[in-house]
Amino acid sequence: MNVAAPQSTVLRMTYNTYLLLFFVYLAAPLVAAGVFAFNDSTFSALPWKGFTLDWFFGSTDPKVGMFNDRRLLRGMTNSLYIGIIVSAMAVIVGTCNAFLFERKQFPFKNVLYILMIIPLVIPGVILGISILVFASMIANGAETSLNLDLAFLRPGMFLVILGQFSFLTTITSLVIAARLRKFDISLEEAALNLGASRGRVLATVTLPFLAPALFSAFVVGFLISFENFNTTLMLVGSDAPLTITMYDRMVKVGSTPVLNAVSVFLMVGSGLLAVLSVLAQRNRTGE
Amino acid sequence: MLRNDATKLSLILLMTPFILWIVLLIILPQLGIGYLSLREKLGPNDYKFGFANYVDFLQEPIYWNTLLRTAWMSILVTILSLFVGFPIAYYIAKIARRRSRAALFLLCLIPLWVSDLVRAFGWIVLLRETGIISGALQSVGLIEGPVELLYNDVTVVIGLIYTVVLFMIVPLVSTLDGMDNSLLEAGYNLGGSRFTVFRMIVVPYAMPGIVAGCIITFMLTAGSYLTPILLGGKNSMWFTEQIYDQFITRYNWEAGSTFGVLLLVFTSFVVWLGLRLTGQNLASTVAKD
Amino acid sequence: MLPLRAAPARKESLMFDLESDKITKRFGTFTAVKDVSFEVPSGSFFSILGPSGCGKTTLMRIIAGFETPSEGDIRIKGKSVLGSAPNKRNVKMVFQHLALFPMMNIGENIAYGLKCRGENRTDIKRKVTAVLDRIGLPGVEEKHVSQLSGGQKQRVAIARCMVLEPDVLLLDEPLGALDLKLREHMKIELKQLQHQFDTTFLYITHDQSEALVMSDNVAVMNAGRFEQIGPPEELYNAPKSAFVAGFVGDSNRFSGKVSAISGGEARITLANGQEVLAGIDDKALFLGAKVDVFVRPEAIFITRREKAAADSPQTLLKGVVDSLLFNGANSRVLVRLEDSSLVEVDHRIGQGEDRFNKGEAVLLGWEMHAGQCFAAKG
Numbered sequence: 027m028n029v030a031a032p033q034s035t036v037l038r039m040t041y042n043t044y045l046l047l048f049f050v051y052l053a054a055p056l057v058a059a060g061v062f063a064f065n066d067s068t069f070s071a072l073p074w075k076g077f078t079l080d081w082f083f084g085s086t087d088p089k090v091g092m093f094n095d096r097r098l099l100r101g102m103t104n105s106l107y108i109g110i111i112v113s114a115m116a117v118i119v120g121t122c123n124a125f126l127f128e129r130k131q132f133p134f135k136n137v138l139y140i141l142m143i144i145p146l147v148i149p150g151v152i153l154g155i156s157i158l159v160f161a162s163m164i165a166n167g168a169e170t171s172l173n174l175d176l177a178f179l180r181p182g183m184f185l186v187i188l189g190q191f192s193f194l195t196t197i198t199s200l201v202i203a204a205r206l207r208k209f210d211i212s213l214e215e216a217a218l219n220l221g222a223s224r225g226r227v228l229a230t231v232t233l234p235f236l237a238p239a240l241f242s243a244f245v246v247g248f249l250i251s252f253e254n255f256n257t258t259l260m261l262v263g264s265d266a267p268l269t270i271t272m273y274d275r276m277v278k279v280g281s282t283p284v285l286n287a288v289s290v291f292l293m294v295g296s297g298l299l300a301v302l303s304v305l306a307q308r309n310r311t312g313e
Numbered sequence: 314m315l316r317n318d319a320t321k322l323s324l325i326l327l328m329t330p331f332i333l334w335i336v337l338l339i340i341l342p343q344l345g346i347g348y349l350s351l352r353e354k355l356g357p358n359d360y361k362f363g364f365a366n367y368v369d370f371l372q373e374p375i376y377w378n379t380l381l382r383t384a385w386m387s388i389l390v391t392i393l394s395l396f397v398g399f400p401i402a403y404y405i406a407k408i409a410r411r412r413s414r415a416a417l418f419l420l421c422l423i424p425l426w427v428s429d430l431v432r433a434f435g436w437i438v439l440l441r442e443t444g445i446i447s448g449a450l451q452s453v454g455l456i457e458g459p460v461e462l463l464y465n466d467v468t469v470v471i472g473l474i475y476t477v478v479l480f481m482i483v484p485l486v487s488t489l490d491g492m493d494n495s496l497l498e499a500g501y502n503l504g505g506s507r508f509t510v511f512r513m514i515v516v517p518y519a520m521p522g523i524v525a526g527c528i529i530t531f532m533l534t535a536g537s538y539l540t541p542i543l544l545g546g547k548n549s550m551w552f553t554e555q556i557y558d559q560f561i562t563r564y565n566w567e568a569g570s571t572f573g574v575l576l577l578v579f580t581s582f583v584v585w586l587g588l589r590l591t592g593q594n595l596a597s598t599v600a601k602d
Numbered sequence: 603m604l605p606l607r608a609a610p611a612r613k614e615s616l617m618f619d620l621e622s623d624k625i626t627k628r629f630g631t632f633t634a635v636k637d638v639s640f641e642v643p644s645g646s647f648f649s650i651l652g653p654s655g656c657g658k659t660t661l662m663r664i665i666a667g668f669e670t671p672s673e674g675d676i677r678i679k680g681k682s683v684l685g686s687a688p689n690k691r692n693v694k695m696v697f698q699h700l701a702l703f704p705m706m707n708i709g710e711n712i713a714y715g716l717k718c719r720g721e722n723r724t725d726i727k728r729k730v731t732a733v734l735d736r737i738g739l740p741g742v743e744e745k746h747v748s749q750l751s752g753g754q755k756q757r758v759a760i761a762r763c764m765v766l767e768p769d770v771l772l773l774d775e776p777l778g779a780l781d782l783k784l785r786e787h788m789k790i791e792l793k794q795l796q797h798q799f800d801t802t803f804l805y806i807t808h809d810q811s812e813a814l815v816m817s818d819n820v821a822v823m824n825a826g827r828f829e830q831i832g833p834p835e836e837l838y839n840a841p842k843s844a845f846v847a848g849f850v851g852d853s854n855r856f857s858g859k860v861s862a863i864s865g866g867e868a869r870i871t872l873a874n875g876q877e878v879l880a881g882i883d884d885k886a887l888f889l890g891a892k893v894d895v896f897v898r899p900e901a902i903f904i905t906r907r908e909k910a911a912a913d914s915p916q917t918l919l920k921g922v923v924d925s926l927l928f929n930g931a932n933s934r935v936l937v938r939l940e941d942s943s944l945v946e947v948d949h950r951i952g953q954g955e956d957r958f959n960k961g962e963a964v965l966l967g968w969e970m971h972a973g974q975c976f977a978a979k980g
Contacts, residue, residue, distance in 0.1 A: 029668060030407035041404070045400075045401065052423070055434075056423075056427060056432070059432075062438060071444060071448070072443075072445060073448075122330045122331065123331050130327060138335075147532050151538055152346070152573045153342075155556060155570065156346045159342065159349055160341055162566075192339060195334055253426075255539055256429075256538050259557070260561075269428055269430050272430055293427050297426065300422070300423075495697045495698070495701040498668055500703075500714070501687075502666055502689070503694065503766065504690075504715045505715075505718045518704070518705055
């Protein structure tokens with residue numbers, strides 16, 4: 027008998043019904059966004075006019091599929107580019123942070139640890155504007171006093187990368203630190219005892235142990251970057267990533283089924299990546 | 314002391330990226346908007362220092378009303394998320410069997426991996442005048458003509474709960490998961506009723522998770538942009554919208570920075586208050602796993 | 603099978619605090635508890651001893667009300683409690699890992715049950731103070747659970763139950779988590795607490811020494827059934843089954859076939875051809891039956907081979923000293939027999955004449971009734 031579970035039948039049925047309703051609530055908008063990507067109609071609304079893949083691959087005017095829409099494709103490549111760079115940077119710095127806070131002793135460690143977490147509790151919009159303001163201050167300063175044009179400090183891809191990096195690093199640091207905490211330090215000592223150098227120990231014992239966490243931190247970082255909106259919105263220039271392009275389209279053109287198709291693409295893509303990261307964690311740890 | 318030097322060197326090497334990141338991307342930019350918010354624009358390239366921007370904020374009811382509205386809606390969404398999410402988290406952590414537990418948990422996480430934008434878009438497709446629900450209600454015959462379910466506060470709240478409830482569930486599951494069933498059994502064995510056990514054992518045990526969940530939920534709600542704007546429409550009156558407006562539309566960075574500082578101070582205050590009242594600290598609540 | 607009874611249980615006038623009547627519990631096709639009956643007299647210390655997975659925890663959870671038996675009845679002070687919920691039974695439980703509430707301090711932990719009963723503040727405060735005095739931890743009310751030592755937590759967990767004056771206190775291997783030294787100490791302390799509170803204790807454990815030291819009566823449980831109930835000395839000296847003989851106390855086991863029976867005595871031929879003698883209770887044993895003979899290490903005597911009288915009436919086994927296991931008063935000699943099996947023999951490892959050396963040829967023997975003979979399984 028599970029003492030945690032409700033004992034009476036009525037209570038149990040109510041509870042189960044509630045669970046069911048909750049999951050319907052979770053699924054409803056996703057299903058709604060997904061279904062109309064396959065509707066052979068120019069509106070993403072009922073009635074259902076038959077199945078089509080035109081909103082993905084179509085190339086004739088009313089139904090230009092997302093893979094033939096230049097701006098959406100550009101957005102996608104921008105997102106890909108930003109996502110890879112940002113998550114690679116965040117994983118590298120996150121690994122350093124994990125070692126710093128798990129292995130090293132230094133003054134003001136607690137204060138610095140709180141500083142590390144703080145980006146998580148700053149609203150994304152504010153991270154965006156603060157980096158925008160700070161970058162512009164430097165750029166303006168350079169322009170007036172040195173007559174330098176630091177174009178990369180104006181809204182654009184570079185600032186988007188910095189903005190996303192600023193809070194993603196906290197997430198990757200926490201993921202990697204959690205794994206590093208589980209590491210049995212005696213494994214390193216054993217390797218040292220067997221004659222390995224510090225660098226060798228790191229490369230052959232510690233990093234392989236961290237590999238699943240590094241991988242999933244990268245995947246998580248990539249997904250969050252790909253889907254980020256708030257911070258990106260404030261920093262974006264002419265080379266907008268996919269979410270911004272899609273938002274523009276939604277506000278300016280209204281919702282056409284091609285946006286449903288983009289939604290399906292995002293859902294499937296991130297779903298696959300998430301599963302991949304879960305599998306990687308599971309296989310490597312042998313649990 | 315070669316060893317000592319090596320230790321020091323590795324500390325410096327590890328510290329450098331951390332310091333660069335925190336100082337250049339977090340601290341200085343925050344100081345930057347603080348500085349900008351104190352700068353009063355008199356004319357092109359003519360500035361004066363003072364609190365004029367803050368005075369403007371107080372003198373314009375629409376501004377501080379928006380902040381208040383954002384605040385109380387966020388608190389409402391946080392509380393509702395707790396009530397909606399707790400039974401789910403409890404089920405996953407304490408009732409579901411091993412195998413279905415992982416599956417349910419993943420199911421809960423799926424929307425997490427879908428962009429805000431897609432979620433909001435999904436709600437639009439469902440709820441707008443020509444949307445699925447309106448259509449379904451018409452075909453069943455419950456309503457005569459199409460009905461607009463978007464652009465009202467209830468929809469905004471439902472949409473916001475949808476966006477943030479997962480961040481409530483995850484910390485709750487991880488704390489409740491650590492609660493041994495023998496605590497509940499001891500609670501009953503010593504004579505406690507269902508309600509007593511829940512109130513005196515389950516809730517206090519889950520408190521760190523509740524606080525963590527509420528903080529994250531509140532921050533995400535107060536800082537959200539897409540959901541209130543897309544589901545609430547032109548009159549959603551969300552504070553982040555004001556910030557965007559000042560920065561991008563009106564190009565009044567001084568006012569925008571002021572609003573940013575206000576939002577940051579306000580949310581930090583609520584988080585601090587929450588931690589204070591429940592005796593928790595930031596590191597242990599937010600950074601748990 | 604005759605119902606097994608605790609030793610003093612036959613008297614009609616005796617009041618039983620706890621009775622288990624033919625309890626059976628099935629989980630799907632698996633039967634965790636099979637037809638278990640016993641009675642615990644008021645104020646006694648009763649233990650259920652068995653290996654892990656034998657069903658003793660399930661039995662305890664049935665008594666506490668966390669499981670419902672498939673068949674049978676549980677009576678407390680003569681009244682069936684199957685109809686009452688766990689929180690309505692006056693049976694309190696000390697959990698395996700104690701289950702002290704980590705979010706409450708010691709005082710609140712102990713007051714919890716009283717609060718659930720709705721007692722008033724002053725009574726609660728008085729009772730908490732009183733019970734803490736009794737367990738020898740006065741003034742720890744404000745301390746946090748994590749500030750106490752293992753033994754102190756143990757006592758608090760007991761006090762938390764005893765403050766409610768239960769009819770029966772259940773203890774689910776509460777000493778398992780303690781280190782050896784503390785465990786030895788807590789055995790004595792638990793026994794004293796039981797005397798002091800004068801309450802019926804039902805203790806379950808897989809550690810035979812805990813059960814033997816503390817209990818008035820012990821039930822040995824195996825694979826869902828009770829094998830034997832009796833006072834510790836009876837279980838030790840007169841085990842009724844091979845399982846009890848092997849599980850309670852240390853024993854050497856010899857496998858062989860019955861080659862002769864006369865009265866209560868049997869002659870058993872071992873696999874290597876040697877013969878041993880043993881007492882035999884089981885009427886069902888016949889010539890040629892496969893049996894196991896159990897002999898306690900302290901019942902075996904050991905002599906040098908050249909010294910032994912050729913016409914000795916007892917069992918005599920030839921062996922070679924394999925090693926000496928020194929452990930103070932509990933020292934033993936390990937003897938390797940001709941079929942290379944090992945036998946443990948109690949022997950004070952002394953000096954000179956008394957001292958056996960590794961490799962010495964020896965003879966082992968025992969009085970006939972020191973050997974207990976049971977039909978072998980399978």
